[in-house]
Amino acid sequence: MTSPITVRELSKTFFDEGRGEIRAVNSISFECHEGEVFGLLGANGAGKTTTLRMLSTIITPSSGSAAVLNHDVVTEAEGVRRNLGFYSASTALYPRLTARETIDFFARINQYPAARVDERVNYLIERFGITKYADSRVDRLSSGMKQKVSIARTVAHDPRIVIFDEPTVGLDVLNALEVQESIRQLRTEGKTIIFSTHIMSEAEKLCDRIAIIHGGRILACDTLANLRTSTGEHYLEDIFVHYVKDPSDPVIRK
């Protein structure tokens, strides 16, 4: 069985007036397995968001290839997006829509069967506990409520792949825990999840496999148990430091 997400030698180069040429992502390769939570662990500026933006077709790769459910991210971008839900700290909601309208719009625009949209919207409203404020405008909701609406709109079209790009950035502990719980629930529904974070404890708790990314390169990619064995370190923080300090010793198991 082919992996739902395959990435081969993927690179992205930007140009910045102050810093010059930046290889935000430098020839990375990995695969995600069906139904797993795959973690991209890296510091700020490591290349996590750029990788996930390329996978969700917002930006195009400078070189290399990537496919989501066998749809190429460059040539079959719409096919990719139909099967993918993308959630990040920078993706916002429309302030002038209600929670219900938001979920409804994203279900329809992602081509969820029209006859079943109402049923799906009601299901998500109930599931994420947003019934009380379903008909309130988003700009009148608290940040915790917005978070729930945001996750609900991400999975409005019931995608097989869900990308979470640093979903807990800026959230308080309780809201962050709710997001983590949502990710766990989605895994139990059989969705394949890519989850990027710079918070070690989150990766430790949620991910089946972890890729350590630094300076645009993947330095290690394995299960937490195998990473512990390879490095002789117990804590993920120490494992991370181990690879980042000595990037010449990559352990990548695809």
Place this chain on the structure above:
Amino acid sequence: MNWSVFRLLYVHEIRLLVRARRTIVLAVVLPALIMPLMLLTSKYSNDQRAQTLTDTTYKFSIVGPLSVRIRGLVEKTREQNPKSSKSFKFAEILTEDPENSLETGDIHFYIRTQTGEGADKITDGPKERLSGVPLITVVYRGNQDISSAGRGRMVELLELARQRDTELALAQHGFTGDPRQLFVISTTNLASGGQVSGLTAGRFITAILVMMMLTGGSVAALDIIAGEKERGTLETLLTTAAGRTEIVAAKQFAISSIALAITLIQALNFFVYIKLNVINLPEGFHLELSSSMALTLLLLFAPLAIMLGSVLLMLSAYAKSYKEAHLYFFPVYLLGLLLSLASLLPGVPLRSAIAIVPIANVSVAAREILVGRPDLPMILLTFLVMLGVAVWLMRTSSQMLSREDIVLPAHAEPAEFLGGRALFGKRVLRWFALMWAVEFAAAANVPYLATLQRQLIFNEVVVLLGASLLMIRLYKLDPRETLSLRGVKPVVWLAILCAIPTANSAAVAVFRLANIFIPVSEELLRGTSEGLIPAGMPQWQLFIFLAVLPAVCEEIAFRGVLMSGLRHRLRPVTLAIVVGLIFGMFHMTLFRIAPTAVLGVALTGIALLTGSIFPGILLHMGNNAWGVWAGQHGFDPDAMKPWQSAAMISIFALSMWIIYRSRVQPETNHKRS
């Protein structure tokens, strides 16, 4: 295009816009209220002013040695004209210091009388006054409405008094007839009241509409892209299954819908307030607007709405934030408004080159429709021009919104990093815009540059040559490659020598020919053949300032630096047209822009074909020197017979053909960097 996705997105955009209070206020409420408000305010202020001026008692004083005589004359004239006495009330106030009384508001104006002897001593008195003639001066304050109105009425009265005094004097000298019966003057206006009102409305309708479209449309456009970018909702939208084409089309259609809605609201306003006379219009304002006229206007305004919508969308997309979009909006607003005021230009009919200038053509067409003299073929041409521009702008904005750096503005373009030639290509147009602005501002505001020599030295040497050399240094350009400093085949020189005496005449002839198909105004035709030859300048100076200096500096700037900066971005034909047009724009006089642009296109073509700047310099210099010679010797290209024109065009065409046959291959023409 997935139409169901497009429809969904369009409804979504409109829903978001409609829920924004400021969009509703600026795009619906304001356009709906502005016309009745303007009409009511205009009527109210006119009525109020008339009432105030009628009710006011104009307080004045009479001072000077002829006070008694003038007072008597004024009173007598008022008695003999009871009609004027009733409508205007005057009251004389005695004062020692009339100037101070006028200052403090105790009087509205005063009459200063001077005897002939006294007036003769004044050096700055009226020039038409003969020696020994008494002088009556009405002193008033022009910044006060009542003072100004009182002055006007008193002057009328004094003129009447003078006329009666003249009649009396004539009678005393034996002329017994009534001088008013020598002949009677009357005027007849062939235009209907509706046509006169149409002229007033037609002058401003496009400007008002453009102003409202830009104001209302900008709120929508800025929110729809720049606002979404800032809020982060654009990225959310881009992760959905909707294609970029549908997203862009929906946004574009939403903004155009707002602009169209504003147009329709204005059409409705016209119908309700002017055709149905729902409110009392200002006195004498009766607009005759038939259904066909209204429909024609709507047909012209529809592509205008789409065009402005696309421009606003591009502006919003280009900006990295809402605030930045606001900064870009102002110059676009000014330019749009400036073009829409073309209807105010006297003597410019639609049957002229203005028909191909977007927005300006609609402005003039609207005026002609409203005065009841629509020129249907030219209106059709205007419609086609506007439609073409609207479609082109829609395509351009779609392409622009598909660019990654526009969608995610955090990423700078490679040129910003690479600098040098790559950055030069991106910045060259900004440089020329700045150079144009400097020349324009200096010509208008620096008295030192009033003489032709100084102005030419400043424009040609300081601005054009100086900025060109600065660009070469700043962007580390190779001067030889940038300025196309290469030798050419001997036959090219021969062709250029043949082209020199024929270029100017050929341009005039081409314009005359073009005039048959696209009528060009007489001013424009005169501008083609008129020279710029100041009197009294020595021959050698004329040659240096009008031939050598422009040829060298302008060819370095336009066919050297500008052409080099744009050649990697534009195809040769487009490049020649763009460089030619910019060259024309630098010749500030309105009616010289087109002929110089034509010359600019030809010179750019020669530079591209020969791969060298030198033939252009010779032709430019020769052409200008020929113009000077022709002007001095009374040679009028307009007076040429058709066969002479044909011969000139043939020789010029032959020269161009020789240059074309001797062209260098693009590979050797320039090296790609």
